[in-house]
Amino acid sequence: MLLFCAKCGTRLTLEGRDVCHVMACQTCPYVFRVTRSIVNRKYPKLKEVDEVLSDSAVWQTVDSTDEKCPKCEHTRAYFMQLQTRSADEPMTTFYRCCSCGHRWKE
Structure with a gap:
């Protein structure tokens, strides 16, 4: 102090x-x-973070593509792309299996 x-x-x-x-x-x-x-002692107040991908309503409006699920090996998956890093980095692609609901990213 x-x-x-x-x-x-x-x-x-x-x-x-x-x-x-x-x-x-x-x-x-x-x-x-x-x-x-x-x-x-002063602790900073943390800002609230919205969980973008956990809401099931987000996944209802996305397209599907031919992508093999690493868990159940189903051949279709929903996908969306988000800019998670700086603008000069490529977008991150998030997948959700159409069959079992398993999620992964590339």
Whole structure:
């Protein structure tokens, strides 16, 4: 945790490396006496992520192609392409078996 000088606003530094009991300003004579443990934790709030491929309604509007399922070896699979990386990378193709529903990507 950063503490700042009450007089000039400069960041306070630790005085003494063995046992830290004071924090002092480097530009003025201000000294802050540490009387208890100073702990401040802030955890960032994670943004909510939409699961694009888990919704079954997404797969109802896609086309199918001749692709062999690695699980049941059925010869038809639904597919969709999404840009998952930067624009100079190729699109990722996601497949879902028409028979067993197994999903994989290329």
